[in-house]
Amino acid sequence: MRNNTSIKIRKPKTTGRPSLGEKKKSKPHMVxxxxxxxxxxxxxxxxxxxxxxxxxxxxxxxxxxSPRLSPDEKEYIRQILKIGVNFNQLLKLAHTVGLVSMAPKIESIIGQLSRLLNKIKF
The missing domain is CATH 1.10.1220 (Arc Repressor Mutant)
Incomplete structure (x- = not known):
């Protein structure tokens, strides 16, 4: 007597994309x-x-x-812009009266600018 039951052995799937398994993307976001x-x-x-x-x-x-600038950083930039305007005016004056006489004032402005730049995170 023969037994008509046959056992089917599944072959591994070899076509198509691989299974995502644990990495399945299931978190949708509407944009x-x-x-x-x-x-x-x-x-x-x-x-x-x-x-x-x-x-x-x-x-x-x-x-x-890039994160937005903090209020402190915005204020530092405003101060730097003001110093830049003053520095430009000072250089124009230095060209008319002589650079040597303006040196202490120029060094003072450069020091202020340097301190402000050190406070800003770049």
Whole structure:
């Protein structure tokens, strides 16, 4: 007597994309673009040879974002701009009355500028 039951052995899948397993992407985020932004996004993704989704993911996770300036840093920059205006006026005066007589004032302004630049995180 023969037994008609046969055992099927599954072969490992060899075609298609590999299983994502634990790395499955399951956290969606909604992002909206206007027409112009969408066209730019698609253009950039095509240039990079990526899908739009891949491009957004790559750009988001690997972008270098510069933080905004703190209120203190903004104030330092305002002071530097003011010193720059004063320094320019002082140099114009130095050209008319002589650079040697203006040297102490110029050194003072350079010292102020140096102290402010040291306070700013660059």
């Amino acid at each position: 909206r673009f206007d027409e112009e932004q969408d066209e730019r996004l698609i253009f950039r993704a095509e240039l990079a040879g990526m899908t739009v989704t891949e491009y957004i993911r790559e750009a988001t996770l690997n972008a270098k974002i």
